[in-house]
Structures are given as structure tokens and as C-alpha cells.
Amino acid sequence: MTDVDADLVIIGGGPAGLTAGLYGARARLRTLLLEGHLPGGQVLITDWVENYPGYPDGITGVDLVRGMTEQAQRFGMAMETLKVDAVVQDGSLKIVSGEGREIRTHAVIIATGASPRKLGVPGEDQFFGKGISSCATCDGPFYKDRVVAAVGGGDTAVQESVFLTRFAGKVYLIHRRDRLRAEKILQERALANEKIEVLWDTVVTGVSGLTHVENIHIRNLKTGEARTLRADAFFVWIGIRPNADFIGDTVRRDDWGFILTDHLMATSVPGIFAAGDVRATPLRQIATAVGDGALAAWAAEHYIEQLVK
Numbered sequence: 621m622t623d624v625d626a627d628l629v630i631i632g633g634g635p636a637g638l639t640a641g642l643y644g645a646r647a648r649l650r651t652l653l654l655e656g657h658l659p660g661g662q663v664l665i666t667d668w669v670e671n672y673p674g675y676p677d678g679i680t681g682v683d684l685v686r687g688m689t690e691q692a693q694r695f696g697m698a699m700e701t702l703k704v705d706a707v708v709q710d711g712s713l714k715i716v717s718g719e720g721r722e723i724r725t726h727a728v729i730i731a732t733g734a735s736p737r738k739l740g741v742p743g744e745d746q747f748f749g750k751g752i753s754s755c756a757t758c759d760g761p762f763y764k765d766r767v768v769a770a771v772g773g774g775d776t777a778v779q780e781s782v783f784l785t786r787f788a789g790k791v792y793l794i795h796r797r798d799r800l801r802a803e804k805i806l807q808e809r810a811l812a813n814e815k816i817e818v819l820w821d822t823v824v825t826g827v828s829g830l831t832h833v834e835n836i837h838i839r840n841l842k843t844g845e846a847r848t849l850r851a852d853a854f855f856v857w858i859g860i861r862p863n864a865d866f867i868g869d870t871v872r873r874d875d876w877g878f879i880l881t882d883h884l885m886a887t888s889v890p891g892i893f894a895a896g897d898v899r900a901t902p903l904r905q906i907a908t909a910v911g912d913g914a915l916a917a918w919a920a921e922h923y924i925e926q927l928v929k
């Protein structure tokens with residue numbers, strides 16, 4: 621059999637990749653995880669996780685992913701900091717490359733997750749990092765007793781708006797519809813919170829300020845009324861896009877770019893699997909990412925066994 625640098629390469633060190641690493645290492649595959657930044661993925665910017673089973677009182681995102689990383693490494697998963705920019709086939713091998721490095725492997729699990737979507741309104745790029753953020757854990761504490769605005773209506777927007785009230789004096793939650801999409805328990809908390817004012821049927825048309833966010837320009841979709849909110853920060857939580865540009869059209873993807881898989885996480889290319897938020901799935905959570913990662917590693921193990929027979 622052709623020599624490889626690792627039996628299994630996992631791209632991305634969020635909960636999906638770390639779980640795949642744990643299962644790959646325990647299957648005694650030479651398992652290498654490549655992470656472009658720090659292991660942990662989106663969980664690193666999640667202040668408090670209260671719906672991951674096994675932690676009845678909740679756990680910080682940092683502690684949860686630290687445990688996942690240590691557990692996978694304890695069983696032998698190797699980890700390197702490397703931003704992958706291509707995966708190509710070479711016969712039955714896969715070549716994973718990035719930053720001038722090439723790694724030959726039998727199987728690849730893509731677990732590169734997703735990133736926040738942008739609104740695409742004037743001022744958004746200009747003020748990113750100058751009052752515009754998608755990370756309440758990172759930036760919320762800067763706005764003690766200040767007025768902040770947020771946009772979105774899903775789990776992240778609602779949960780993180782409640783989190784922002786620990787610091788901010790007032791949080792405007794701007795939502796384009798007349799009801800929220802978030803889990804009911806999260807909605808109840810937000811709607812009962814006196815610091816949160818939901819602006820229903822409203823869209824953001826722009827952000828302005830001098831050197832930092834000062835104004836959020838909004839329009840009511842029902843009345844057509846345009847107005848300007850004074851706010852010191854603006855948090856954008858309107859969904860996510862997959863971190864899958866590097867794979868191009870090597871594997872089949874849906875209309876939004878999420879990778880299509882079967883129930884065993886196999887993509888359209890034998891030996892390439894996908895797990896977690898990067899794949900087309902109806903629920904994107906830590907628990908589902910972990911389940912995907914375990915299945916993907918199991919499927920990769922069986923794929924590799926077939927190769928070496």
C-alpha cells in the first residue's frame with residue numbers, strides 16, 4: 621500500500637473535528653487534525669453552553685473544547701496549525717495542502733464549520749471591529765451600561781442578546797419578521813428581559829459613525845418608516861455560511877455551499893467525508909457536530925480498511 625503521512629486527516633478543530641480525532645485515534649488510525657487558528661471553533665466564542673448533555677449546570681465554551689482537545693490528544697490524535705487551501709485526489713490518495721505544505725493521506729474529514737453571514741449594508745465593512753461584531757463573549761464586556769443593537773431572530777441572536785444584557789444598559793434586537801425563530805426557552809428569556817427591546821418587522825439599512833459605530837439606520841417593513849437608532853455597538857447574527865471555499869466543486873454542495881453527505885457523512889467523493897456545520901443539515905449545534913464527527917471517523921475507518929484489503 622502507498623505510504624502516507626497520516627491515515628486520516630481532519631480539517632478543522634471545532635467539536636466535529638475534535639470528536640472525529642478522538643474516534644480516529646481510538647481506531648488506531650494515524651490521525652492528524654489541521655486547524656487554521658485555535659482548536660475549539662465557534663464554541664471558543666460561546667460564553668456559556670447549557671444544552672450540551674452531561675453538564676446539568678452548563679459549562680463555558682472554553683472549558684468544553686479544552687476537554688475535547690485534551691481527550692483526543694490523550695488517545696494519540698496529532699494536531700498542527702495549518703490553514704488548508706486545497707484537497708486533491710492522486711489515485712486513491714488525497715493530498716491536503718496549505719501554507720506551502722502537502723500532506724498525503726487515505727481519507728479526509730472536512731470539519732471546517734461555518735462563519736457569520738454579513739448583512740451587506742453600507743458601513744458594515746468600515747465599522748467591523750470598530751463597534752460591529754459577531755462575538756458577544758469577546759466584545760460585550762466593552763459596552764458596560766451602554767446602548768447596543770443586534771440583528772437576527774435565531775438561537776444565536778436571541779441567546780447572545782440576553783448575554784449582552786449582563787453588560788449593556790439597553791439592547792435593541794432588530795428582527796425582520798413578526799416572530800422569532802429561536803428555541804422557545806430562549807425566546808421566553810429574551811422577551812421577559814427588561815433591557816431588551818425587540819424591533820419587529822424591521823431591517824437594517826446601514827451603519828454610520830465617525831470612527832466607531834454611532835448610528836444604526838433601520839426601516840420598518842410594514843409601515844415603511846425609516847429611523848436612526850443611537851447605539852455604541854452592533855452585533856450581527858443573521859446566520860452562517862460554510863467555510864468550504866477551499867474545496868471548490870470537488871465535492872457536491874447545496875445552493876448555499878454546504879457540503880452534501882449521506883447518513884454516514886460520505887461526500888460525493890469516496891474517501892472524503894464532511895461533519896458538523898459545514899455540511900447540509902437541518903440542525904447546527906455542538907451535539908450534532910459531535911455526532912457527525914463520530915460517524916465520519918467510523919466511516920473513514922471502514923473506507924480505509926477496504927483500501928488496504
Ligand SMILES: Cc1cc2nc3c(=O)[nH]c(=O)nc-3n(C[C@H](O)[C@H](O)[C@H](O)COP(=O)(O)OP(=O)(O)OC[C@H]3O[C@@H](n4cnc5c(N)ncnc54)[C@H](O)[C@@H]3O)c2cc1C
Nearest residue numbers: 632634635636656661662704732733734896897904905906
Ligand atoms: C455565538 C455562538 C453561540 C453558540 N451557542 C451554542 C450553544 O449554546 N449550544 C450549541 O449546541 N451550539 C451553539 N452554537 C453553535 C455551535 O457552536 C456550532 O454548531 C459548532 O461549533 C459547530 O462545530 P463544527 O466543528 O462543525 O464547526 P466550528 O465550530 O465552526 O469549527 C470549525 C473549525 O475549522 C477551522 N477551519 C475553518 N476553515 C479551515 C481551513 N481552511 N483550514 C483549517 N481549519 C479551518 C476553524 O478555524 C474552526 O476552528 C453557537 C454558535 C455561536 C457562533
